[in-house]
Amino acid sequence: MSGMRGSPSKPLTASTVLETAKAHVRRFGEAKTNVVDVARAMGVSHAALYRFYPSRxxxxxxxxxxxxxxxxxxxxxxxxxxxxxxxxxxxxxxxxxxxxxxxxxxxxxxxxxxxxxxxxxxxxxxxxxxxxxxxxxxxxxxxxxxxxxxxxxxxxxxxxxxxxxxxxxxxxxxxxxxxxxxxxxxxxxxxxxxxxxxxxxxxxxxxxxxxxxxxxxxxxxxxxxxxxxxxxxxxx
Amino acid sequence: MSGMRGSPSKPLTASTVLETAKAHVRRFGEAKTNVVDVARAMGVSHAALYRFYPSRxxxxxxxxxxxxxxxxxxxxxxxxxxxxxxxxxxxxxxxxxxxxxxxxxxxxxxxxxxxxxxxxxxxxxxxxxxxxxxxxxxxxxxxxxxxxxxxxxxxxxxxxxxxxxxxxxxxxxxxxxxxxxxxxxxxxxxxxxxxxxxxxxxxxxxxxxxxxxxxxxxxxxxxxxxxxxxxxxxxx
DNA sequence: CAAATTACAATCTATGAAATCTGTAACTTC
DNA sequence: GAAGTTACAGATTTCATAGATTGTAATTTG
Structure with missing residues (x-):
């Protein structure tokens, strides 16, 4: 129940968060990129991202x-x-x-x-x-x-x-x-x-x-x- | 009931309309400048301005x-x-x-x-x-x-x-x-x-x-x- | 009849309630 | 106990609707 999609391909680091966020911005634009979606794409809760970045x-x-x-x-x-x-x-x-x-x-x-x-x-x-x-x-x-x-x-x-x-x-x-x-x-x-x-x-x-x-x-x-x-x- | 403020000082020409509009933009900004207010400042109805300019x-x-x-x-x-x-x-x-x-x-x-x-x-x-x-x-x-x-x-x-x-x-x-x-x-x-x-x-x-x-x-x-x-x- | 007005349809904007999102803190798990 | 989750308060955004503004056309006026 930990990393469904994230753990193997995405070790959850500042750099993987950045890559995932960038991919979302590319697909949906900045306005429609929210931290919950980015976190979900990595298989973690959105609060986990705040370990690496202080804000959206x-x-x-x-x-x-x-x-x-x-x-x-x-x-x-x-x-x-x-x-x-x-x-x-x-x-x-x-x-x-x-x-x-x-x-x-x-x-x-x-x-x-x-x-x-x-x-x-x-x-x-x-x-x-x-x-x-x-x-x-x-x-x-x-x-x-x-x-x-x-x-x-x-x-x-x-x-x-x-x-x-x-x-x-x-x-x-x-x-x-x-x-x-x-x-x-x-x-x-x-x-x-x-x-x-x-x-x-x-x-x-x-x-x-x-x-x-x-x-x-x-x-x-x-x-x-x-x-x-x-x-x-x-x-x- | 014709020109209360406009007629003497403002002969109602393209140029006086422009001046009046400019004064309003100066005072209130573009967003809060509407043609009704500009027309009122000249003592005419807003439709009269459309004789000189096709649009706001x-x-x-x-x-x-x-x-x-x-x-x-x-x-x-x-x-x-x-x-x-x-x-x-x-x-x-x-x-x-x-x-x-x-x-x-x-x-x-x-x-x-x-x-x-x-x-x-x-x-x-x-x-x-x-x-x-x-x-x-x-x-x-x-x-x-x-x-x-x-x-x-x-x-x-x-x-x-x-x-x-x-x-x-x-x-x-x-x-x-x-x-x-x-x-x-x-x-x-x-x-x-x-x-x-x-x-x-x-x-x-x-x-x-x-x-x-x-x-x-x-x-x-x-x-x-x-x-x-x-x-x-x-x-x- | 030229100039302007009034009246009005269409468009745009302001407003406020509902929903969503952000960021934090207390809580859980390995 | 480091890493992460859940829960939640506050901020932000969305959405529907009321209200205002624009632009036009029919009508009045000098």
Whole structure:
């Protein structure tokens, strides 16, 4: 009378709960996924799930967090690859875009859940965004080290890339662009070409006043420069 | 028993209906603005308003359209100004951003209405977006003519600018950024610096294969080049 | 007869009671 | 006693219906 369906295939862990919940969201959508049904599918009572997740919404958050981790891992792979920075950046952003597009087209219910989280959980989005942005910062850092790109402040540069690419990566925009049949990949490539051209030609974000220091910062570690940029960017 | 409040101050035209409706939306929000109340405020029966607008939602659309026209006029002013293209572009986008921010902070109900339209009326947004993008294209065109910027295809370049600036101009993002206290203007300036640097250094969007033709297009009219870019951008 | 009103059908929204779902705590089992 | 169940209070959602709003057409008015 313990696990009719759950015990052999589903050992009842945080991860199996997550998988079962995800399967239900896929089939019935977020609104019609309740903890009682998820628990029943695992052959346990709904209260048992609260051992692993403090609330239903924590489960939903976890589903989206998993997707975000996937994307961050994907982005990290591109950063650690060798090759021209412009191509790495284009590949990174295109891959990120394709993930969202695939979710929108082939996994609509998960996409919808993701979209809700984007609207309702600015904290989660901010964390995700910072994660991706710092990966982009590292990509730029490396290009600067190699002398491929000339950028004053990789933190600011990464922010520019993030903002310019948001249109192609934000779930709501992806949905809109794909629905409208826009030539997204061509447009994204044009954006990356433009950014890369600027970085290649050299961009200066810091005020020309602190010029002597800029040289030093360029020569030394990138982390410090990035740090100062982030710090100085919290006012207004 | 005809016009108690309306007749003298409000001659009952499309424009006075619009103003009255807008005032009601400002005070009570879109949801609590009904045509009966708007008509009563003008001293007429609600059916009289249908002479000017075919439906309640047409009135709401018109309120947003008016705001959009305002923004387009503002943008057009910057395009027709003389001066360095980078500064014109920065001023244009900063002004556009500030309009949205002011609406968000000082005219919240209108901002909310605008936001709903952005979500529910992709057609209106597409028209607005094309309008602004073509103004940006003209700005770029002029810079190219003066030899200030070197761009292959001003239509594509304008699209890149539009996508990069969307984060700063889209009502939902403006709300988010302002709420989070982000250093928006600094970030927007960094984005514009980057784009300007690229255009200054020269960007090529067309495939290097059709190189001989590219030269010709550069020398001749911009409209044709822009046109071809738009046309070739409708597939994928 | 142009402009507006009144009257009304169709649609949409607000309301509240019934049902469902979430989250917790006391209880059971291995 | 760790893992899980049952039982239950409080919150949330559903559903039916009353009420309000929209849009139109016939009618009145200057």
């Amino acid at each position: 919404s924590a489960i939903m958050d976890a589903i989206v967090e998993e997707a975000m981790n996937d994307e961050a891992r994907l982005a990290a792979e591109h950063v650690e690859t060798d090759g021209p920075a412009a191509e790495k950046l284009a590949a990174l952003l295109l891959d990120l875009h394709r993930r969202k597009r695939e979710r929108f087209l082939g996994d609509r219910e998960i996409h919808d859940l993701y979209r809700r989280i984007v609207v309702e959980r600015p904290d989660m989005i901010a964390a995700y965004s910072e994660r991706i942005t710092s990966l982009v910062a590292r990509l730029i850092d490396k290009a600067v080290s190699k002398g491929e790109w000339k950028v004053d402040d990789t933190g600011v540069a990464a922010g520019v890339v993030r903002d310019a690419a948001t249109t192609y990566v934000h779930p709501a925009f992806v949905a809109q662009l794909v629905t409208a049949g826009a030539p997204v990949e061509t447009m994204l490539r044009a954006t990356v070409s433009t950014l890369a051209r600027a970085f290649e030609a050299g961009v200066r974000y810091k005020s020309p006043a602190a010029d002597g220091q800029t040289r030093q910062l360029r020569a030394r570690g990138r982390a410090a420069a990035t740090q100062s940029a982030r710090a100085s960017a919290k006012q207004e | 939602s047409a009135i709401m659309d018109a309120i947003v359209e008016e705001a959009m026209n305002d923004e387009a006029r503002l943008a057009a002013e910057h395009v027709e100004t003389d001066g360095p293209a980078a500064e014109k572009l920065a001023a244009l986008l900063l002004d556009l951003h500030r309009r949205k921010r002011e609406r968000f902070l000082g005219d919240r109900e209108i901002h909310d209405l605008y936001r709903r339209i952005v979500v529910e009326r992709p057609d209106m947004i597409a028209a607005y977006s094309e309008r602004i993008t073509s103004l940006v294209a003209r700005l770029i065109d002029k810079a190219v003519s003066k030899g200030e910027w070197k761009v292959d295809d001003t239509g594509v370049a304008a699209g890149v600018v539009r996508d990069a600036a969307t984060t700063y101009v889209h009502p939902a993002f403006v709300a988010q950024l302002v709420t989070a206290g982000a250093p928006v203007e600094t970030m927007l300036r960094a984005t514009v610096s980057t784009l300007a640097r690229a255009f200054e250094a020269g960007v090529r969007y067309k495939s290097p294969a059709a190189d001989g033709q590219t030269r010709q297009l550069r020398a001749r009219g911009r409209a044709a080049a822009t046109q071809s870019a738009r046309a070739s951008a409708k597939q994928e």
